[in-house]
Amino acid sequence: MSIAIKNAELIGEEWKKDVLIEDGEIKSISQSEEGEKTIDAEGKYLSPGFFNTHTHAAMTLFRGVADDRDFWDAWPNIVWPLEENLTEEDVYWGTKLACLEMIKTGTVAFNDMYFSMESALDAVEEMGMKAVLSYGLIDQGDPEKLEQEKEATKRFVRYAEDSELVEAAVGPHSVYTVSEEGLQWSADFANKKNLLVHTHLAETKKERDDFKEEHEVSFTEYLDEFGLLNERTVVAHCVWLEAKDYELLSNQGAFVSHNPSSNMKLGVGKPMNYEAMKDQGVKVTLATDGCVSNNNLDMLEEAKTAALQQKMSGDATLLNASEVYEMLTEKGAEAMGIDSGRIEEGAPADLILIRKDVKAMPDHYPKSNLIYSMSGSSVTDVMIDGNMVMRDREVEDEKKIMKNADERAKDLVSRVK
Amino acid sequence: MSIAIKNAELIGEEWKKDVLIEDGEIKSISQSEEGEKTIDAEGKYLSPGFFNTHTHAAMTLFRGVADDRDFWDAWPNIVWPLEENLTEEDVYWGTKLACLEMIKTGTVAFNDMYFSMESALDAVEEMGMKAVLSYGLIDQGDPEKLEQEKEATKRFVRYAEDSELVEAAVGPHSVYTVSEEGLQWSADFANKKNLLVHTHLAETKKERDDFKEEHEVSFTEYLDEFGLLNERTVVAHCVWLEAKDYELLSNQGAFVSHNPSSNMKLGVGKPMNYEAMKDQGVKVTLATDGCVSNNNLDMLEEAKTAALQQKMSGDATLLNASEVYEMLTEKGAEAMGIDSGRIEEGAPADLILIRKDVKAMPDHYPKSNLIYSMSGSSVTDVMIDGNMVMRDREVEDEKKIMKNADERAKDLVSRVK
Known part of the structure; x- marks a missing residue:
């Protein structure tokens, strides 16, 4: 399935473009891309994960x-x-x-x-x-x-x-x-x-x-x-x-x-x-x-x-x-020997979207805001090899993972005490 | 108006209690409090702001x-x-x-x-x-x-x-x-x-x-x-x-x-x-x-x-x-000469609720998680003198404030350049 990320503002660049993802890769980047699925990135930054x-x-x-x-x-x-x-x-x-x-x-x-x-x-x-x-x-x-x-x-x-x-x-x-x-x-x-x-x-x-x-x-x-x-x-x-x-x-x-x-x-x-x-x-x-x-x-x-x-x-x-x-x-x-970490045609779609929240304002310098002001909680979407592993801050099974890990951890600590 | 914060787990304490807010102050803390308004703090920590x-x-x-x-x-x-x-x-x-x-x-x-x-x-x-x-x-x-x-x-x-x-x-x-x-x-x-x-x-x-x-x-x-x-x-x-x-x-x-x-x-x-x-x-x-x-x-x-x-x-x-x-x-x-910063009867209701999110798990030591793992984005609710200034991470007029401040800032920087 192809995904078009629309209106993406790239961290460190002065452009706003569309990015088309296909077969887990960045297929093309231009002023207008259409995919079978669309993600509107308006108000967000696009960055490699x-x-x-x-x-x-x-x-x-x-x-x-x-x-x-x-x-x-x-x-x-x-x-x-x-x-x-x-x-x-x-x-x-x-x-x-x-x-x-x-x-x-x-x-x-x-x-x-x-x-x-x-x-x-x-x-x-x-x-x-x-x-x-x-x-x-x-x-x-x-x-x-x-x-x-x-x-x-x-x-x-x-x-x-x-x-x-x-x-x-x-x-x-x-x-x-x-x-x-x-x-x-x-x-x-x-x-x-x-x-x-x-x-x-x-x-x-x-x-x-x-x-x-x-x-x-x-x-x-x-x-x-x-x-x-x-x-x-x-x-x-x-x-x-x-x-x-x-x-x-x-x-x-x-x-x-x-x-x-x-x-x-x-x-x-x-x-x-x-x-x-x-x-x-x-x-x-x-x-x-x-x-x-x-x-x-x-x-x-x-x-x-x-x-x-x-x-x-x-x-x-x-x-x-x-x-x-x-x-x-x-x-x-x-x-890590992974040919990724950049946004260009042919690179794996290991991408994130980052919300322009209060810590990103004013946005004189987006890269400065990202490094010196924001934290990971501003990330809204994560795509790995073209698969959405987080969408609008929702990850599959997150409550179950937190509950089970918490239980295992407490059981372990009590065993060792 | 009185507000009852129900099931609040206090940072650094081992209890879960209800806290009643009245006239801007913490009126009482007990196993069960009822107010004209109720905030369910289940899954959250209560702390002084x-x-x-x-x-x-x-x-x-x-x-x-x-x-x-x-x-x-x-x-x-x-x-x-x-x-x-x-x-x-x-x-x-x-x-x-x-x-x-x-x-x-x-x-x-x-x-x-x-x-x-x-x-x-x-x-x-x-x-x-x-x-x-x-x-x-x-x-x-x-x-x-x-x-x-x-x-x-x-x-x-x-x-x-x-x-x-x-x-x-x-x-x-x-x-x-x-x-x-x-x-x-x-x-x-x-x-x-x-x-x-x-x-x-x-x-x-x-x-x-x-x-x-x-x-x-x-x-x-x-x-x-x-x-x-x-x-x-x-x-x-x-x-x-x-x-x-x-x-x-x-x-x-x-x-x-x-x-x-x-x-x-x-x-x-x-x-x-x-x-x-x-x-x-x-x-x-x-x-x-x-x-x-x-x-x-x-x-x-x-x-x-x-x-x-x-x-x-x-x-x-x-x-x-x-x-x-x-x-x-x-x-x-x-x-700052403000008689606040603690949770006890008679203290001003300058309180926050903090979500137990992934950075708060496992919760062996809530205070450790708060200081060493979490950041401000885990705060969900803020009350000052008993008034809710943030509820479920929503603050009045926030989009307008971000937009206007951003415009003023860019105008100022362009004037000085």
């Missing part, structure tokens, strides 16, 4: 359980005990809740790392979202555990093979939770299967200090030794890096996933050095992280926080609205 | 015109030329737009400093909000200008005398824009008329450096010399203070208005030292500042930013959700 390059979707279940605590207090004492008790059913409903929230705030695709990823994949497909999903491989130096983790990774990769919306990736959790053998296997397996790699790096000062005690090389040199640093890798956080790391990230073409709210809330100690990355030409994308560290998945809120966080130390010109918008859209898509 | 202790409401007209620039670039080159061309009609519509946005995001009262305050007052009263309004007195050391500014201040104070919703305050703009004579007159006039004082202090490093060159005393010692530092004063920003300032702010009982988004966006160089203020017992409240520096008036967004900003430097326990919530409500009201 947003790409969240690092999250743990099912952690929506834990929203608010570990506020106002340091990472090294919150995770060992609260998060890990909860995760040990997670069931597949929990992950399914947590991922459904996350997808609902992401759709409601304009995100069309996300890069996820967690457990029970078969359940997560089922949830993502049902919600009609795009995702790159990776099983979080953690062996803690235990060869037996590594064998189990390799099996879990391989099992999920097979499970995802036929999915049209989901790509499997390899997810070695971090350099402090995965052995050298585990990192090497991850690199080799990703290479053999041509999969993306998703990992955490240099998030906290403790991680950096511990690493420095054990290794002569820098963080990125270490990853690179295993062949884990290339244009098929998304590295999350990257706060505690040094000068040569930015150069290596750039030379190898790896993507950085910046998580400003998470970094601030967990008190990691300083902002990620965006200026150094920009100077070196590192490809930086944006992400919310999971809902313990944020506590939501709203990419427009994250966009503002990213810009504000960089400016705080004294240079208000750093990370402007256009750069942030590019991270939200085209750069994010590129990091 | 929010108190924004520092803004320049009519600057909504300039939303987005000076992004990604340093304060000392944006203000002299963009903001001041626009302000020189502001008409009373502009201020009226800009203030209407600001009130609309504040109501839509749960704010019931605000502390404002700007020009053409008679027009601002008319706008505030029409919107049914509470406000403390001050004419921004700026003499730049010119005795003739000071006489005009004194007259403007006195005229506005007379204009506000009969208002039930608005209190006039005295607004010496800052120590760098007002002469010693101007500061002394402001203190004496406020004292004589028993008015609040609203001023800016220690916002940028340049302001601090310039001040240090001219004065032996500290910022707050200087204000105190004029009698401008007491429990009737709201001091905005307070970023570049030193140890003795925190002690003096505390001893004199002055209120600090913290503006984290504005401070970050304008690159003032570091976060306000909340920890030092807390240690000294300084009364800290929260504010959005105007829409050039933020760019919205959403106090829930500001709440999250405040907590995140403080935690970033390394202590994730600093400024927890309960402290921020107190700033939003009771502390903010106290700073």
Whole structure:
């Protein structure tokens, strides 16, 4: 079925046009298009949907359980005990809740790392979202555990093979939770299967200090030794890096996933050095992280926080609205290996409509209003591969998803107490 | 008319009760109340509305015109030329737009400093909000200008005398824009008329450096010399203070208005030292500042930013959700001399209802969800002195206000170009 989006005002452009969607793609853009179905976008902006390059979707279940605590207090004492008790059913409903929230705030695709990823994949497909999903491989130096983790990774990769919306990736959790053998296997397996790699790096000062005690090389040199640093890798956080790391990230073409709210809330100690990355030409994308560290998945809120966080130390010109918008859209898509995030003929119809509400007035500069004033709640419609997953802020089954996820979450927390 | 709010779940409490509103006040709270009118709050939280202790409401007209620039670039080159061309009609519509946005995001009262305050007052009263309004007195050391500014201040104070919703305050703009004579007159006039004082202090490093060159005393010692530092004063920003300032702010009982988004966006160089203020017992409240520096008036967004900003430097326990919530409500009201901001019998009915939407699920900790996950768009109903100014997210005349403010803003910008 073809859909004509009429009177669409494109964020960042000075035109108002019609956009015709056919077979999941943007078929044509002109002054007048007609489709079998019509969506009147009068009073709304059209934008590519947003790409969240690092999250743990099912952690929506834990929203608010570990506020106002340091990472090294919150995770060992609260998060890990909860995760040990997670069931597949929990992950399914947590991922459904996350997808609902992401759709409601304009995100069309996300890069996820967690457990029970078969359940997560089922949830993502049902919600009609795009995702790159990776099983979080953690062996803690235990060869037996590594064998189990390799099996879990391989099992999920097979499970995802036929999915049209989901790509499997390899997810070695971090350099402090995965052995050298585990990192090497991850690199080799990703290479053999041509999969993306998703990992955490240099998030906290403790991680950096511990690493420095054990290794002569820098963080990125270490990853690179295993062949884990290339244009098929998304590295999350990257706060505690040094000068040569930015150069290596750039030379190898790896993507950085910046998580400003998470970094601030967990008190990691300083902002990620965006200026150094920009100077070196590192490809930086944006992400919310999971809902313990944020506590939501709203990419427009994250966009503002990213810009504000960089400016705080004294240079208000750093990370402007256009750069942030590019991270939200085209750069994010590129990091996830998805050829999308832009509005042009032939591109996938991964599109959103955004209401010009009170926070969008006056509309001197729509892109400024989007990044600095509005939040995800202004998004009214979300289309993924041409399918409407939200229409006039209504998503299928949303009440049921909220109720079931809430029940699972409370049951889980009560089991662990 | 009496209104019964049924099944209200109070933020931060474990009960669900009915609240009876009569004569603008909370008459009683119990398991079952009946009124002439009923509001079913099932599925919503009840909270005191929010108190924004520092803004320049009519600057909504300039939303987005000076992004990604340093304060000392944006203000002299963009903001001041626009302000020189502001008409009373502009201020009226800009203030209407600001009130609309504040109501839509749960704010019931605000502390404002700007020009053409008679027009601002008319706008505030029409919107049914509470406000403390001050004419921004700026003499730049010119005795003739000071006489005009004194007259403007006195005229506005007379204009506000009969208002039930608005209190006039005295607004010496800052120590760098007002002469010693101007500061002394402001203190004496406020004292004589028993008015609040609203001023800016220690916002940028340049302001601090310039001040240090001219004065032996500290910022707050200087204000105190004029009698401008007491429990009737709201001091905005307070970023570049030193140890003795925190002690003096505390001893004199002055209120600090913290503006984290504005401070970050304008690159003032570091976060306000909340920890030092807390240690000294300084009364800290929260504010959005105007829409050039933020760019919205959403106090829930500001709440999250405040907590995140403080935690970033390394202590994730600093400024927890309960402290921020107190700033939003009771502390903010106290700073503005309004006996409100809490839910108990006899308190003014300045109340909001907040929808438990996807960002509020699961609801392990409602207060955490409110501060760290939700934004102002989850507010559905706003009551001020018992009058419903928003019902089911509908505010009277909102389309007209948005249209007129947008037209005035574009006309103004085109006049100045």
